[in-house]
Amino acid sequence: MASNEDARAAREAKLDELHEKLTGAVESLVSGDDWRQALAFAARFRSRSFNNTMLIWVQHEAAFEAGRVPEPFPTLVAGYRQWQGLGRQVMKGQPGYMIFAPVTGRFATATPADAGSWRRLGPRETPKAGEVVRSRMVGARPAYVWDASQTDGEPLPVPPAPTL
DSSP states (O other): OHHHHHHHHHHHHHHHHHHHHHHHHHHTOOSHHHHHHHHHHHHTOTTSOHHHHHHHHHHHHHHHHTTSSSSSSOOOEEOHHHHHHTTEEEOTTOOOEEEEEEEEEEEEESOTTOGGGOEEOOTTOOOOTTOEEEEEEEEEEEEEEEEGGGEEESOOOOOOOOOO
């Protein structure tokens, strides 16, 4: 049991550290130009939340200042398995950027209008006949992503250019 408690404490410590980084990043946005630049950056990563975009930005900036990445702004960010699926491999020694990953749970009810009737389903539990099932976020865990400049391998696919 102690190992589960140790793992939980380590995860909580990582989440606290991540929250501190995020708070510092948002506090550093003091002028309208700072916010404009942050929002323009976030627009390039639409699939990520604003919080995760800020975390990626801050950590990539630190990696650029340390000389670990060649560009001051990240281009394409993905998880380890996603990079492997694209035929690329994270370079040895490249630390990932820690972000918040959602933890979801499945909930079921026979009366969706009644907010108090939802019950959480177990990992392999199937809903009863006539029940509606929905997923929702129940927490967050730390996860890691890497920029394209931190990987090597197959060339990245070029998205098709729009034609008129």
